[in-house]
Amino acid sequence: QVQLVESGGGLVQAGGSLRLSCAASGRTFSGYHMGWFRQAPGKEREFVARITGSSSSIFYTDSVKGRFTISRDIAKNTVYLQMNSLKPEDTAVYYCAASRNLPSTRYWDYAYWGQGTQVTVSS
Secondary structure, eight states, X not given: OOOEEEEOOEEEETTOOEEEEEEEOSSOXXXXXXXXXXXXXXXXXXXXXXXXXXXXXXXXXXXXXXXXXXXXXXXXXXXXXEEOSOOGGGOEXXXXXXXXXXXXXXXXXXXXXXXXXXXXXXX
């Protein structure tokens, strides 16, 4: 089992940057595929990015390609989401999630979730 704690959210102007962090407990962090999802008010939770346990495969949703970068530091048990060129439509609660089974883009494939961190982008 793994516990996840996100941090790094906040209020930023359009065009600005934020880096989200997700700290994981447990000694087998490298065995989990990690994902970032987001949920805006009144909308479904949507996939943002995911990275495999070995960091060998990374995938992004089209709307963030070229602007967001997912990475992980095994030694620190932490996964990051660097967000550049932020847009108002990126405003949402961002969640990190962990899966032992699949490096998926579907939220229901992830068994472990953090509490979320709010990102607000003003125009």
